[in-house]
Amino acid sequence: MDIDLVFKIAAIGIIVAVLNQLLIRSGREDQAMMTTLAGLIVVLSMLVQQISDLFVNIKSLFNL
Amino acid sequence: MEIFRIAAFVLVAAVLIGLIREHLPSYGILCLLGCSVVLLLYLLRLAAPLIEQLSAYADYGEQTGFSTVIKAAGIALASQTTQDLCRDAGLSSLAGKVEFAGRCLILMCALPLFQIAAESLAAFLQ
Amino acid sequence: MKQLLAILLLLAVLPGAVLAQELPESAQEILDSPPITAEEFQAASAPQLLGQLLDIVKEQFEQPFRLLASVSVTVLIAAAALSLLPGSDWRAPLETVCLLGISTAALQPMMPLLEQLTGRIQECQTYLLSFVPVFSGVMISCGQPTQAAVYSGMFLTMAAFCAQMISTVALPLVRAFLALTVAGGLCDLGGLSDGCAILHRIVKWILGFLSILFGGVLGLQSVLAQNTDTLAMKTGQFLLSSGIPVIGSLASDAMGSVLSGLRVLKGTLGFAAIAVLTVTFLPLLIRCFCFYLAYLLSAALAKSFGLNRAGRVLEGMGQATGLCISFLVFFFMLTVLSTALMILLGGGG
Numbered sequence: 001m002d003i004d005l006v007f008k009i010a011a012i013g014i015i016v017a018v019l020n021q022l023l024i025r026s027g028r029e030d031q032a033m034m035t036t037l038a039g040l041i042v043v044l045s046m047l048v049q050q051i052s053d054l055f056v057n058i059k060s061l062f063n064l
Numbered sequence: 065m066e067i068f069r070i071a072a073f074v075l076v077a078a079v080l081i082g083l084i085r086e087h088l089p090s091y092g093i094l095c096l097l098g099c100s101v102v103l104l105l106y107l108l109r110l111a112a113p114l115i116e117q118l119s120a121y122a123d124y125g126e127q128t129g130f131s132t133v134i135k136a137a138g139i140a141l142a143s144q145t146t147q148d149l150c151r152d153a154g155l156s157s158l159a160g161k162v163e164f165a166g167r168c169l170i171l172m173c174a175l176p177l178f179q180i181a182a183e184s185l186a187a188f189l190q
Numbered sequence: 191m192k193q194l195l196a197i198l199l200l201l202a203v204l205p206g207a208v209l210a211q212e213l214p215e216s217a218q219e220i221l222d223s224p225p226i227t228a229e230e231f232q233a234a235s236a237p238q239l240l241g242q243l244l245d246i247v248k249e250q251f252e253q254p255f256r257l258l259a260s261v262s263v264t265v266l267i268a269a270a271a272l273s274l275l276p277g278s279d280w281r282a283p284l285e286t287v288c289l290l291g292i293s294t295a296a297l298q299p300m301m302p303l304l305e306q307l308t309g310r311i312q313e314c315q316t317y318l319l320s321f322v323p324v325f326s327g328v329m330i331s332c333g334q335p336t337q338a339a340v341y342s343g344m345f346l347t348m349a350a351f352c353a354q355m356i357s358t359v360a361l362p363l364v365r366a367f368l369a370l371t372v373a374g375g376l377c378d379l380g381g382l383s384d385g386c387a388i389l390h391r392i393v394k395w396i397l398g399f400l401s402i403l404f405g406g407v408l409g410l411q412s413v414l415a416q417n418t419d420t421l422a423m424k425t426g427q428f429l430l431s432s433g434i435p436v437i438g439s440l441a442s443d444a445m446g447s448v449l450s451g452l453r454v455l456k457g458t459l460g461f462a463a464i465a466v467l468t469v470t471f472l473p474l475l476i477r478c479f480c481f482y483l484a485y486l487l488s489a490a491l492a493k494s495f496g497l498n499r500a501g502r503v504l505e506g507m508g509q510a511t512g513l514c515i516s517f518l519v520f521f522f523m524l525t526v527l528s529t530a531l532m533i534l535l536g537g538g539g
Binding site for chain 2: 002003005006007009010013014016017020021036039040043044046047050051053054055057058059061062063064
């Protein structure tokens with residue numbers, strides 16, 4: 001089971017949250033928003049492959 | 065035992081998601097999505113022999129309707145997963161649309177069976 | 191008064207002029223028209239006949255068992271697939287799909303069965319109706335009708351009436367009942383299942399009414415004497431009244447008369463007549479009975495796995511098959527008793 005994936009996502013999430021707080025406190029809110037967005041895109045790109053794997057599996061298993 | 069691995073995984077993931085959700089809600093959703101996908105992949109690999117065995121029984125008994133039942137089960141599974149994710153993200157309207165789509169697709173899958181049943185009933189009523 | 195009424199009834203139905211002496215030959219000729227002729231049966235020896243009979247019975251067993259097996263497999267698989275599924279919201283559409291599969295599989299043998307049943311009943315009806323001109327001819331030529339003749343007249347009229355009633359009213363109702371059961375199970379509307387129950391009750395009422403007529407006329411008779419109560423008779427009566435739906439009690443009451451009627455047939459026309467009757471009725475009866483059991487067993491299986499709608503549809507089909515069995519048994523009794531009465535009438539004068 002790919003538990004590493006979940007840990008990776010959680011780790012990126014924590015890092016982005018910390019960076020977010022730091023940048024907001026130091027007044028650079030737009031950069032905070034961009035960091036959040038960047039983190040979101042990275043996580044999504046990690047997940048997309050897994051999602052497509054899942055749907056292909058369901059399709060083949062249930063003969064859809 | 066498989067159930068303990070799954071339980072441990074889900075518990076750890078739940079804690080992590082709860083942690084992230086208070087700081088960045090959008091990440092909570094992403095983390096939840098990742099967790100569900102990984103879990104489902106694992107479960108499908110577990111359930112594959114069972115479903116293949118059932119299909120083998122259906123072919124042995126020469127059933128035409130059974131493949132439709134399996135397809136309907138697959139549609140229901142995909143639909144239910146998406147619905148739950150939408151509800152957890154707070155978008156219950158989207159969840160409703162997905163459920164509607166799932167039901168329509170199941171009925172469309174069963175359309176040939178409906179036609180056969182209607183024909184035999186019409187033959188009866190003559 | 192009663193005699194006059196009987197004569198008028200018969201003359202009104204079909205005026206024919208057949209001489210009394212021709213009676214046994216015409217009965218023999220009519221008996222020859224079903225599938226196997228009497229000569230063939232007389233030519234074959236008894237163990238060979240028995241072997242043929244067993245073969246017929248065995249091949250009738252095959253189809254219902256296959257139906258039972260395939261429906262059970264579908265039910266099991268559907269229950270497994272349903273239990274795999276998430277949530278209780280999805281049970282309804284999935285149960286509909288399962289039900290579609292099960293009902294198409296279960297309906298398939300019903301069509302040929304119903305058609306064979308209709309064909310057989312119509313043959314019997316033609317046979318029974320053909321007695322009436324013969325009988326009226328006898329009445330005309332006899333002049334002074336006896337009590338037995340009057341009774342036979344009433345019985346034949348009632349037999350013809352019953353046959354007409356069943357084939358024109360009850361059979362289409364049974365078909366409508368079957369169609370409504372399947373449709374009601376599919377769309378799960380409450381009103382449709384009530385409609386099915388009403389149809390079922392109407393057919394049962396018709397059969398009950400006819401059996402009261404039958405019993406009433408049978409009670410007047412003095413021609414066919416009742417047998418003494420032996421253990422075999424009692425066992426047969428118990429089996430009949432509990433086994434056959436709707437008209438079971440009537441069948442067990444009439445068993446004595448039917449047995450003496452069979453004895454009359456055997457005495458005058460020989461074993462061939464009994465064999466012909468058996469070949470005409472027995473395979474279809476056994477097949478209907480096996481289907482009845484198969485449907486009820488699969489309904490129980492479906493209900494035990496939680497597929498309630500499928501269970502109800504299968505139960506409805508079983509009830510329809512039960513009604514068909516009652517029709518067949520009713521016609522069998524009518525045929526045997528009418529033939530016996532005609533022979534006695536012709537022989538006794």
